[in-house]
Amino acid sequence: MKRAFLRHIALSAVLLGLLPIAQMAAPDRAEAQCIDEAIRDELNARRRYRGVQERLFQKAGRHELSVMGGVYSADLLSSSYLLQGAYTFHVTEELGLEAAFAWSQADSKIVRIIENATGVELIREAADVFIYQAHILWSIAYGKVRWFGSSISRFDFYLSLGGGITDNQTARGLTFSGGIGFKFFAGEWFAFRIDVRDQVLQQEVLGESTITNNIAATLGLSVFIPWWN
Numbered sequence: 001m002k003r004a005f006l007r008h009i010a011l012s013a014v015l016l017g018l019l020p021i022a023q024m025a026a027p028d029r030a031e032a033q034c035i036d037e038a039i040r041d042e043l044n045a046r047r048r049y050r051g052v053q054e055r056l057f058q059k060a061g062r063h064e065l066s067v068m069g070g071v072y073s074a075d076l077l078s079s080s081y082l083l084q085g086a087y088t089f090h091v092t093e094e095l096g097l098e099a100a101f102a103w104s105q106a107d108s109k110i111v112r113i114i115e116n117a118t119g120v121e122l123i124r125e126a127a128d129v130f131i132y133q134a135h136i137l138w139s140i141a142y143g144k145v146r147w148f149g150s151s152i153s154r155f156d157f158y159l160s161l162g163g164g165i166t167d168n169q170t171a172r173g174l175t176f177s178g179g180i181g182f183k184f185f186a187g188e189w190f191a192f193r194i195d196v197r198d199q200v201l202q203q204e205v206l207g208e209s210t211i212t213n214n215i216a217a218t219l220g221l222s223v224f225i226p227w228w229n
Contacts, residue, residue: 057154057185059096059224064088066193068220072104072129075212076203080104080129082216088137096137098160102216104129106168131199131216133164133177145184154185166201166214175201179216189227193220 065087072082084102091097106127139158146152163176179197186192199214 057188059090060093062090063225064090064222066220066222068193068195068218070216070218072214072216074214077106080106082218084218094139098135098137100133100135102131127169129166129168131164131166131175133162133175135160135162135177156183160195160197166199171201171203173202175199183222189224191222191224193222
């Protein structure tokens with residue numbers, strides 16, 4: 001009985017001796033836990049910052065009307081100006097369906113030299129070129145840019161793929177088209193656009209038929225309907 005009492009006293013003394021140590025360790029564990037939570041929150045914030053941000057300019061479900069002008073550089077003809085109008089319906093933020101009509105005038109310095117030498121008219125001077133096309137526009141990247149230290153604007157980089165018909169004296173057949181483009185958005189309903197497209201078609205000049213690559217490079221303005229995102 002006496003031994004049991006002594007063991008009880010000894011155990012109590014040990015527990016009382018360990019109590020201050022436990023009290024000192026508890027704040028350390030709490031402090032370490034707080035530090036771990038702070039580090040975790042900071043890492044999560046960095047991941048969110050590095051992640052893909054939401055588009056501030058929304059296109060899905062909106063209609064786009066564009067007016068463009070530029071250069072039409074044909075393989076068999078001399079370069080000329082190009083005027084174009086387009087309508088685009090944006091199915092999603094990444095996908096748009098575009099219908100376009102363009103007009104230019106055809107001329108060829110080489111053909112003019114031959115005509116002057118032979119006295120035979122091969123191509124009517126300043127002949128009209130009508131281009132009817134439809135494209136799928138696929139936005140593969142978007143971001144933002146600061147112009148000369150001023151306000152920040154958003155932009156899209158997209159690919160275009162489609163085709164249509166080119167109607168002029170040298171070609172009245174199918175045209176396949178592909179290219180790239182940029183759109184720089186200002187406000188909620190207005191954008192500048194740059195497009196470069198390669199139009200592949202069959203043309204015939206001086207009795208020779210060949211596959212040509214005609215380049216259309218345009219700069220234009222777009223408005224989006226409805227006017228708000």
